[in-house]
Amino acid sequence: MITSSGPRGVHWFLKGVRGIVSLPAIILMSAFVGFCGFAVEAGIPLGQTVFMTGMIWALPAKVLLVGSILAGASLPAAFITVSLSSIRLMPMVAALIPEIRTEKTPTWLLLLLSHFIAITAYVFTMERIRDVPREHRVAFFAGFGITVTTANIILVAVIYSTVANLPSMLAGALFFLTPVYFLTSIWASTRERAGHIAMIFGLALGPVFHQVAPEFDILYAGVVGGTLAFLADRLWKSGAGS
Amino acid sequence: MIGYATFDAWWWPYVFIAIAGWLATDIWRWLGVLVGNRLKQDSAALTWVRAVATALLAAVIAKLILYPTGELKNVPMALRLIAVSIGFAAFLLGGKRIWIGIATALSVLIGGQLLFG
Numbered sequence: 001m002i003t004s005s006g007p008r009g010v011h012w013f014l015k016g017v018r019g020i021v022s023l024p025a026i027i028l029m030s031a032f033v034g035f036c037g038f039a040v041e042a043g044i045p046l047g048q049t050v051f052m053t054g055m056i057w058a059l060p061a062k063v064l065l066v067g068s069i070l071a072g073a074s075l076p077a078a079f080i081t082v083s084l085s086s087i088r089l090m091p092m093v094a095a096l097i098p099e100i101r102t103e104k105t106p107t108w109l110l111l112l113l114s115h116f117i118a119i120t121a122y123v124f125t126m127e128r129i130r131d132v133p134r135e136h137r138v139a140f141f142a143g144f145g146i147t148v149t150t151a152n153i154i155l156v157a158v159i160y161s162t163v164a165n166l167p168s169m170l171a172g173a174l175f176f177l178t179p180v181y182f183l184t185s186i187w188a189s190t191r192e193r194a195g196h197i198a199m200i201f202g203l204a205l206g207p208v209f210h211q212v213a214p215e216f217d218i219l220y221a222g223v224v225g226g227t228l229a230f231l232a233d234r235l236w237k238s239g240a241g242s
Numbered sequence: 243m244i245g246y247a248t249f250d251a252w253w254w255p256y257v258f259i260a261i262a263g264w265l266a267t268d269i270w271r272w273l274g275v276l277v278g279n280r281l282k283q284d285s286a287a288l289t290w291v292r293a294v295a296t297a298l299l300a301a302v303i304a305k306l307i308l309y310p311t312g313e314l315k316n317v318p319m320a321l322r323l324i325a326v327s328i329g330f331a332a333f334l335l336g337g338k339r340i341w342i343g344i345a346t347a348l349s350v351l352i353g354g355q356l357l358f359g
Contacts, residue, residue: 023340037312047256048256048259055259055264056259056264058267060302063311068262072246072247073246075243075244075258078245078262079261079262079265079266082267083266083267086267086269089267089271090270090277091298092274092299093273093274094274095288096274096278097278097279097281098278098282098283101279107276107279110278111272111275114272114274115271117271117274122295169313171312172312172314172317173348173351173352175311175313175314176307176317176322176347176351179307179326180330180343182299182302182303183303184330184340184344186299186300186303187330188340194292195292198293198300201300202296202299202300202301203300205301206300206301206303206304206308207304209301210305210308217301217305218302218305221298221301222294222297222301223294225297225300226290226294227290227293229293229296229297230289230290233289233293
């Protein structure tokens with residue numbers, strides 16, 4: 001099923017599978033414990049919570065969907081809320097695809113595998129993909145993405161009935177783990193200066209746009225911050241090069 | 243307007259989740275694949291797309307810390323900011339090792355609550 005067929009392809013697929021015992025995967029699972037607690041509190045039944053985990057996969061989108069359900073939002077309103085928060089997936093996927101595909105990778109396979117892209121899979125893949133031979137990168141990503149998604153579906157199903165008893169200080173720490181992990185791992189995996197500048201701009205602009213346009217804050221901060229970082233990097237380069 | 247609780251059928255919430263959740267997220271992933279398929283490695287366009295993706299993630303990080311959901315809301319904002327700052331400094335000083343940053347930030351967050359809570 002994966003383009004890099006043969007024993008080497010299987011080998012790299014299994015290497016991706018092994019990513020389930022990596023720091024990013026473990027942190028994501030902790031975050032899913034936190035989400036599961038939120039869903040239980042909101043009164044979402046077990047079956048629907050599991051369904052959401054597999055079908056949406058991106059954690060912020062799920063939190064927003066549960067929030068919309070709690071608020072009694074209509075279907076179009078919930079759709080728009082989740083859509084707006086998920087636009088960020090587009091540049092992430094667009095940045096990841098050129099890293100993993102080869103000339104021969106069929107588009108339908110990438111469309112299928114793109115479902116497994118969310119922040120953790122993006123960070124994990126960007127951090128490690130340089131060490132994977134190009135023809136096996138799709139297999140490596142598929143191994144990781146499919147395994148981590150499946151593991152979290154099972155995790156949510158298993159802990160659903162016990163998660164409400166979590167001590168509050170521990171639950172708070174679980175919600176804190178995700179941003180600290182993203183901050184350090186994205187910084188560590190960013191190789192170009194433009195990326196570091198973009199990170200600083202994004203951190204600063206996120207809260208600013210939250211005051212101005214809370215519905216679109218992430219989107220504005222990303223487009224404005226990313227573009228400014230790109231231009232600043234260009235200026236810097238041309239200044240240093242001349 | 244049609245909402246989550248409009249129909250009593252067992253399957254309706256699943257349809258609601260599929261439309262407002264699955265479709266609303268995967269549309270953007272599919273568009274990302276179509277755009278990413280046209281981007282050349284090492285092109286300026288890819289650098290820009292990557293910068294936008296990174297800035298988006300950074301904004302998500304800032305929001306998760308400043309406007310948290312769940313139990314983290316009960317931790318004072320000042321403590322959250324101090325914990326993430328000290329954690330990030332430890333990460334940089336510790337040779338960019340992620341686990342050092344995380345362990346430090348969590349210790350400060352929990353230690354601070356035990357001391358002042």
